[in-house]
Amino acid sequence: NPIRTSVAPENFQPKAKVKVVKQIFPLNVDIHGASKSSPTVDDTGVYVGSDTGWFFKMDHEGNTLWTFYGPGSNNGIHGSAALDDKKVYIGTYNGFMYALDKENGDLVWANPVANYIGASPLLADGAVFIAAETGHPDGLVAKLDCNTGKTLWV
16 A cells, blocks of 8 residues: 555455465564565475564465564564575574574574574575675675584675
C-alpha cells in the first residue's frame, strides 16, 4: 500500500489470478515489512528468513518442517541462505553467522562476525564468505571455516 506496511488494501486485485492455498507465520512485518530474504531452494526444501528474526525450512508444498530463531535479531534476516549437503548458512541482523543442520535446524555453530549482517553468504573452497556492517559507515568482509565457524580472515 502507499505507506508501505506490506499489507495489501482490501480491494487489491493481483494482476495474475492467484489462489492462496496456505498461509504461514508472517515473514515480513511492521515498518520493515518489504521482503528482503529471497528463498533458497534445493531438493531437500525451501529455506527463507524473515524480518521477525525467524528462519524457516519448508517442504516444496509449503509445510513448515523446522524453524530457527536468531536471538536478538529483531530486525530480521535480510540475506538469502547458502546451502551445502549438510548445512544451511545464514547471517542475521544481530551480527551473527549461523550454520544450521539442514535436516533438523539444530545449531551447528554461531560466530559474532560484526554488528549487523544484511548480506547473503557465499560458499567456496570449504569456507563461508560474508560482508557485514560494523557501524555506520564501516564494514568488513570475512572468511569463515564451514565446519567450525572459525574466522579465517577479515
